[in-house]
Amino acid sequence: MKEFSATINGSPVTARDGMTILEVARENGIDIPTLCYSPELTLTGACRICVVEVEGSRTLVGSCHTPIAPGMVIQTHSPRVLDARRVTMELLLASHPEVCIVCDKANMCDLRKIAADLDVGLPRFRLPKHYFPMEDVSPYITRDMSKCIQCWKCVKACSEIAKKNVYGIAYRGFKSKVVVDFDDQPMDKEVCRDCGICIPFCPTGALCKPSPVRQAKTARPLVITGTAQQ
């Protein structure tokens, strides 16, 4: 494979043909946040959190889907990039329910982690919150579409890994939503059975394993201690 060099944040990097900007950056220890990207799935380019600045380009480019080219000069954390990422994050948070404290994924939520990393707190912008009833009928998966940020990783995981095509996308614009069937019933075991492949792909608490009701806790109880006590 042909090797060539490019520049990321002022330092020379070596890239190979067919690599994306994101892949080269990560190989060189530069962390670019992503929400809709997963190395196990085909590319989407929807979330726009991974945008970077490429010299000579009119707009910022999505690093997850843009192939790196010889001599490319890239900035991954310039003020222009961070400003755009912050606005995108604030837009996502503006319609995301503020229920982190009772959310199953609160401590492993990519959305929250990236928001914290970008120093985004309360969003500047106002949007109506999405409200959809909790879909907790299925014994295999609980869906809370109010929390969905439309990265579509569940759609892709279902069709590309599980080969099931349970999910689809319906409606458009702000109303667009990941749906099951014709969006006329909650996700239940009739359509999706004992798989759960999509759950770990979800960057928010929209997809969770059903909470274990009436089961004995086998692991040690989780005790959160602050550093001050140690």
Next chain:
Amino acid sequence: MPEKRIVLRNCGVLDPKDISTYLEKDGFKAWQKARTELSPEQLIAEIKASGLRGRGGAGFPCGLKWELTSKAPGDEKYVVCNADEGEVGTFKDRYILENDPFTLIEGLAIAGYAIGARKGYIYLRAEYHYLLDLLTGAINQARDRGLLEQFDIEIRQGAGAYICGEESALMDSIEGKRGEARYKPPFPPSRGLWQRPTVINNVETLMNIPQIILNGCNWFSQMGTERSKGTKVFSVSGDVQRPAVYELVMGSPLRELVEGLARAKAGRFIQIGGATGRIVPYEMIDTPMDFEHILGAGSIIVFDQSRDIVDIVRRTMEFLAEESCGKCTPCRQGTRVMVGILDKFAHGQGEERDIRSLEELSSAMMLSSLCGLGQAAPIPVVDSLQRFRSDYEARIRKN
């Protein structure tokens, strides 16, 4: 400068239902000339030399697009005619299709020959469903007369989505998928329809092709300005006495079109290029209409003193929010935020910080949206804030 009808030369002259009226008037002569006298490479060189640029709004050099597609490796290639004329205030393609479907078919067939495609598509917008029979008839007549040898044209109908006029969403729609913008690169000339090299041209672009072949690239490149050759078809509407389709040489002043032909009385501002187009104050009426200045898809909407710019920008944004496909965050969420803010201004409830929010949001959307819709959606907001800021300030709530 009076009107110069090159693209529209046959409109109203021939019978759109009868191909023999077209054949009497140099019909398919360019196609014959291309196939007998020119190799595909010479043909592409001719189009490149003519300086023809895409008429759909972006102005990408047509010859270059053909060349890239023709050189791209692939066993199957496609030509697509974008007849999803969705931009607000454009109706030129409709007028062309209604009156002269044959030149379009000839242009499409020539494009197919140039890049080595065996199949062409016409993507017809849902609202032009009534033209389906006319177009199918025109294609069948051409086929019956042996004018579509080794090249087949199929019409695909849209379902009413604005986004499907964006080339990558258009291809998804033809493929039978949900119409959504794709990330670029890859661009259509390398991987387009069904991941095969594809040329996508606007109706008006293809209408120019037969004339360039017949009259030569020099004839064409003599018209217009340095970087915008030929003529442009404009759709003029709004507060004018004679709203219609006009064709002018590139570089003609806006005044010629708006006051000379459409007979506008002094207006307040003009929206050029549709919902995502530029808003210019009426004082800029001497601006030349070409790619170097302002052009877009050629939609000109004139607004007089009685019109409220904040309300017009709000309604434009409502349209864009409705038509956003919902794929990328800045466009899906950002247009909706803007509708909320503009609503406040329209009701006299704006706040000082809302103007700042609009500006910050605009710049982020323009920089990071996935496709042209999201990148251009803030343009009316940015333009109106720059030139008519006092209209916004007057709507700030006073305590």
